[in-house]
Amino acid sequence: MATVMSNEHTDEAPPRRRAPALPTQLLLGLFLVALVVYFSVSSPYFLSVDNFRNILLSVAVLGVVAVPATLLMVSANVDLSVGSAAAFCGMLFAVVAEDHGLALGVAAALAGGLLAGAVNGGLVALIGINSIITTLGMLSVLRGATKLVSNGQTVGIDGFRGLGSGSLAGVPTPVWIFALVAAAFVVLMRYTAFGRGIYALGANPHAARLVGIRPAPNLFALFVISGGLAALAGLILTSQLRAATPLSAEGLELSVVAAVLLGGASLTGGRGTVVGTLVGVLILGTLNNGLTILNVTSFWQEVARGGVLILAVGLDQLRRLRRD
C-alpha cells in the first residue's frame, strides 16, 4: 500500500519578510505630497489658498480630457487628437459666435467635438484602424482645419467669460467642471455596465465579445465622449484666454498620456483609474507651478519636469523590484 502521509505538517508558512503592499496610487499621492512640502518649504508664495486655486485652474483643461483618456486607455486605445480637437472647437466657437452669437457658437463647438470623436470612433471601432495612427492623423487634420477656419489668425472673443473665469463658492468654474467630469467618470467606470464592459474589452477583447459585450458601439461611444469633452476643454480655454488661437492646446496629448500613465494605466488596456489620473494631473500641474514660483530658469524647468516624471513612476517600480 502506498504511503499516505499525515497532514500534521507544520501549518505555519515560513516567516515572511515582506512589507504589506502599498497601492501604486497611494505611493503616487505621497509623491505629490512630497512635492507640495518641498515647494512650500522653498518658497513663501507656494503654500496659499490662492496658489492652490492657480494650480487647479492650470490643470482643469488637462484634467477634463485626461479623465476620459483614462477610460480610453483602459480600453487599450488613445486619443492623440484631443489637443487639436480642443483648439478646433474653440476656434469654431469663436468664429461662429462672432457672427451668430454665443449660443450658436457653443453649439457649433460641441457639434464639432462630437463629430471629430465620431470620426475617430468610426475609424477605430468600425473599420478597425489602430487608434494611435487614426488619432495622430486626426491631430494633423484638425490642426489644419483650425487654421483654415480662422485663416491662421487669433480670434478674440468677448462676453464669454463665465465658463473660464467665473467661480462658485470660491472655486473657479473650470475646476468645478473638472471635478464634475471626474466624479461622473468614477461612477461610470466603477458602477456601470458600460464602464465595466470597457475594462473587460481592454483586458481581453475576444473574451469580452464572447460574453456579449460589443466592441464597436462601446469604443465608438468612448471616442465620441472624448471628442465631446475635448470640445468642452476648448470652450473653457477660449473663455479663459478670451481668444481662440491656432496653436492652443498644442502638445496637450503628450501631457494627457503622461498624466494617465503616471496614474497607473497601461496602453495594453484593462488597467487605469480616475483617481490615479487625478494624482498624475496634479503632479504635472504642481510641478509647473512650483518651478515657476521658485523662479527656476526655463531650461532647468524642462530638465526637472522630465526627471520628475520618470522619478514618480520609477519609485513605484523600484519598490516592486525590491519586493520580488
Next chain:
Amino acid sequence: MATVMSNEHTDEAPPRRRAPALPTQLLLGLFLVALVVYFSVSSPYFLSVDNFRNILLSVAVLGVVAVPATLLMVSANVDLSVGSAAAFCGMLFAVVAEDHGLALGVAAALAGGLLAGAVNGGLVALIGINSIITTLGMLSVLRGATKLVSNGQTVGIDGFRGLGSGSLAGVPTPVWIFALVAAAFVVLMRYTAFGRGIYALGANPHAARLVGIRPAPNLFALFVISGGLAALAGLILTSQLRAATPLSAEGLELSVVAAVLLGGASLTGGRGTVVGTLVGVLILGTLNNGLTILNVTSFWQEVARGGVLILAVGLDQLRRLRRD
C-alpha cells in the same frame, strides 16, 4: 484507456478557400506608387532624379532613427526621446567641436547619444519603467539639456559638411547612411539570434524568458543602439544645417511613430519589419514633397497629411474586413 485512432488526417485545418493574402507591406508599397503616380501626373517637377534625391535626402534623418525604432516597437517599446537626443548630440558636437576640434566633437556626440540610450535602457530594461513614460521624460530632459549647453542659442559650425552635404556616386551621403543602417537592421532582425530574440520578447515576454531569452540585457542594448543612431542623426542634421539649433528635430518622435506604425508594426510588440518602415518613411517624405510641389497651402497640407496617414492604414484594414 484511450482509444487509439489512426492519425491520417489529424493534422491540418481543412483547406482554406480565401483569396491569397496580399501582404500589408505590398499594399502599402502600392499606395506609395499611387502617390508617386498622382504627383507625377499633377506636376511637371515631381518626376525627376533631382526631386527623388530631394525626397530621399529629406527622409534620411527620419529614416536613421525610424529603423531602430522598428525593432524597438517589435519589442513592444518606443523611444520618444530620439528627436531631443538628436538635437542634444548635434549641439554637443557643435559646442565641443568649436573649442576642441571636430574629432572630439563627434566623439562627444556619440558618447552623449549612447549615454542617453543607456539611461533610457537602464530605466526601462533594468528598473522596468514603462518606455513611453521614460522616454517622454527624457524627451524633456534632453531638450532642456540642449538649451542649457548652448544657452538656448544656435551654434554655427564650419568645416563639417561631408556627412550632411557630401555625396558618393550621385547619392548624397545621408542617403547612403540611411541605406546602410536599413540593410544592417534587415540582417539584424532576420538573421541574428539577437534580432529573433527581440521578436520573441515582443510577442510574449513571459514565454521568451522561459526559453532563456533575457529581457534586460536585450532591451538595454536596443535602447543604447537607438541612442547611438539618434546621435548619428543629430550629426547628419548639424552637418546639413551647418549649425546646431536648440529646436532641431522637434516632433521627430511623432513622425517616427507614424512611419513605423504605417509600416505594419504594432505597439503591442512582435510585429514589424524594416521594409515596412522604409515604405512608411517614404510615404511621409513623398507626401511632404509632393504637396509642396503642387503648391498646396500649408493648412490644407496639414489636413491632407493626416488624411493620407489614415487612408494608408485604413485601406489595409478595409481589405481585411472584406475578407472576413
Next chain:
Amino acid sequence: DSGAGGSGAAGGELPEVCQGQDGAGRRVGFANLGESVPFAVQVRTGIERVAEQCNVQILNADNELDPQRALDNVRTFVTQGVDALVEFQVDAGIAEAICDLAGDRPVIAIDIPHKPCATFMGADNRGAGEMTGAGAGELAKQKWNCDLDAVVTFEGFASGEPSIQRLNGAIAGLEQVCPDLEYGDFDDWAETVPGSIVTRVDADRTEPAFTKGRDWLTAHPAADHVVALCLNEDACLGFHSAVEQAGRAGQVIFASNGGDPSAHDLIRTDEFYAGATGFFPENYGELVVPNMIRMMNGEKPAADPLLMEHTFITAANIDDIYPAEK
C-alpha cells in the same frame, strides 16, 4: 509656364504698389516661417496679394519653424526651377546652408539677415523693440511716475534672433523713459540677471503666457506697478487674461510687438494696454515684390536693407491706422 493666372493687370497698367515693376513670367519661391504663427500668415497673404497684382507667380512652402524643413523647401524650390527665393526663417545659424542651395538666385530674407546671399527685408527688430518699451514707459510715467515694482517679458527663448532683439530692445526702450531702476545688463542674452527687476518668461503663446503669468503673479503678490513686454500679441493676450482673472487689473501695463488685429480691441478699450509696435506684416509684400522683380531683372533693390517703418499703435492713433475697423 502657366504664369500668374488671372492677374489684376494683364496687359494694362500696373497698379501703384508694383512701383512700375512687371514680373510677368517670373516664379518666386516663398518659404514662410511657420503658418501656425498668425504674423507669418499675414506676411504670406500680403505677398500673395501684391504678387498677383504685379504678375509674379508665388510658390509657397512652410518652414514649420523647423530648420531641416527649411532646407528641404529650398531644395524643392530649386528643383522646381524658381527664379528667386523669399526666405522667412528665424535661425541665422543656418543661413549659410540655405544660401549654398540657393546658388546665384536672388534671395530676400525676411526679418533676419542671411548674410552671405540675401537682401534683408523687414523689421528693425531692435528698433521696434525699443519703440515698444518706450511706449510702455510713457504710460508708466504718466500713471505711476515710473515707480515700477517689476518688469516681466513674455518671449520665446528658443525662437532665435528676432525674439532676443525685440525684447532686449524693449527693455532698453523702457529704460530710456524710466531710467532710474535696476534693469541689469541683458545685451548678451541672459535669462536672469541678479538684482534686476526684470523677469523674462519663456512663453510666446497665449496659453503658456496665461499659466506662467498667473504663477508669476502669485510669486509677486506685492507688485502692483508692473510693466509687461511681449514678443507678440498672443502672449500679451494670455497674460492680460491672467491679470484680470487674478483680480489685478490696473496693476499691469502691457505693450506688445506686432500689432495683430487680435489686440486691437484691447488697445482701444483698456487704458492699461499701452499699445503695440506695428510691424504691418500685411504690407511686407509691398516691399518684397517690386524689389524682388528688380533683383530678378539684374537691378539693385531700391534699398538694402529694406526696412519697414514701425509705428507704435495706441488708442489715440489706431482708428487712423485702421479706419476700416471702426
Next chain:
Amino acid sequence: MFRLEVRGLYKSFGNVPVLHGVDVDAVGGRVLALLGENGAGKSTTVKILAGDHRCDAGTISVSGRPVDIRSPRDAEAIGIRAIFQEFLDAPQLSVAENICLGRLPRRGWRVDWRAVRRTARTVLDQLGVDLPLDRPVEQLGVAQRQIVEIARALVADARLLILDEPTSALAAAEVENLFRFVRRLRDDGVAIIYITHRLDEVAEIADDVVVFRDGRVAAAGPVTEFDQHALVTAMVGQDIGASIDLPRHPPAHAALTVRDVHLAGHVDGVSLTAHAGEVLSLFGRLGCGALELAEAMFGLRRFDAGTMTVADSTGQPAGPWAAIRAGIGFLPVDRKTQGVLNGLSAAENIAAADWSRKARFGMLSPRASRAAFQRWQEELRIVAPKGAGQPIETLSGGNQQKIMLGRWLERGATVLLLAEPTRGVDVGARAEIYRILSDLAGRGVAIIVVSSDIDEVLRVSDRIVVFSRGRVSAELTRAEADRARLTRAAAMKETV
C-alpha cells in the same frame, strides 16, 4: 542517474500560502504523475522547478547536489524543460520558429533557417503531426498550438521533462503519439513529471504518483500501489464512492435547430436539432467541424448557407450579443484567449455575461457580482483563496474553467454550447459538472457538448451526433453508443 529531490517546498502568493512543504522526487527513466484537485499546487510546484517562480523555502537537489534555481536559465542549465498549462508561445511568429524558440540553430553568427525548419519538421514527424511550418501560431487552433508547445519542449535534450496537462486539448490520436514519445525519452533515461486530471492516462504512462492536496503531499508511491479509487480518495481526502449513473431525460420541444449549414472549409451541409431537456454531444476528431458549427451557432462565424432557429426566432445570430439575448451560452475551448477577463476579479468574471440584465438604468452594483460568485462557488467547488475579489488569472487553471462554466449558469442560458467543458478540471469537479449538466437538462435547458473525449461523451450524453470531415457520420442514442461505434463513425470518410 539523474535524480531531482525536492524537499520542504513552501510558497505563498501575497499572504495566501499555496505550498506547505512538499517533497517530490523525479528519477531518470521513470514517469512521475503529479495529481491533485484544482488549486492543489501542482503547477506552482513545477513553475518553481522551471525557474518561473521562486520558492519561499525548501531545497532542491540534483543527484545529491543542492541547486539554486533563480531563473529559467538556471533551470535550463540543469536540463529541466517544461511545457506549461497555459500556452506560452510567441503568437506572431511562425510554427517553426516557435518550436525552436530560444535555441535557434546557427551557422556562424547567423540563424540557419533551414536547420530551424528541419528541426521543427523532425519533431513534428516524431509526434506524427503535420503543421504548416511558416504559419504564425496565432492562426492555429488550440490543439495545434498545444502541439507546438509540446514540440518545443522536445526539441532540446532534457534531463527532466515537465508536462503540465499537455493533453487537455488533444484528441486521442495525438495523445497516443505523445505517449510513445514520452516512453522513448523515459527509456533514454530522462526523468518525467506528468500532470494530468485524466486518471486513465496515469495508468497508461506513469511509473510513480504523487498526490497533492491543499498544498501538501497526500500520498506518494509506485503507480501499482494505487487503483483509481485510491487515487481519487487521496486527492479529495474522502471516499466519494462510485460514480452514479446520471438520470436520463425525456426530450421535450426543439430548442435549437440548424438546417443544411455550410461553413466554407469546415462544415458541409449539417442539420441537427437540440431539444430542451437533453444533453446532445457533438463528437469527432480535431477539425471535424463540430467546433466551428458551435461557434457559428453562437454568432462567431457566418453561415455560408443554412438556417437556424432558436426558441421562436429564425436566423443566425448577428453576433455573440444576439446569441446571448436569444438564450444561448457558449463555453470556448481556449480559456486563456477567449474566456478569462484577466485583471478582473473572479466575481466579475462569473457575472460578466449577465451584466446587461443585472444593470438598472445602466448602473451595476459590485454586490451583484459578489452574490453571483457566492452562488456558484459552493456548487462548483471553486477554490479562490483570496475570495471573490481575487483576480481571475491568479486562480488555478481548473478553477478558471469552473468560473467559465458558472458564467453561463449565472446567466441562465436556455441553450448551452460547451466546447470541451471539463478541460483541465479535476475528477471530483468533473463529476460535479456532469451532475450539474444533468440537473440543468432536467430543468429544461438544451445542452450541446462539443467534445473529443470519448469517456465524457459516453457518460454525459442523451444523444450523440458524430462528425467526420464536416459532415454528420452517425447519430446514436446513448443506449446505442459504445467506443467502437463512436470511433468508427468519427473516422468515417463517407457520409452514411
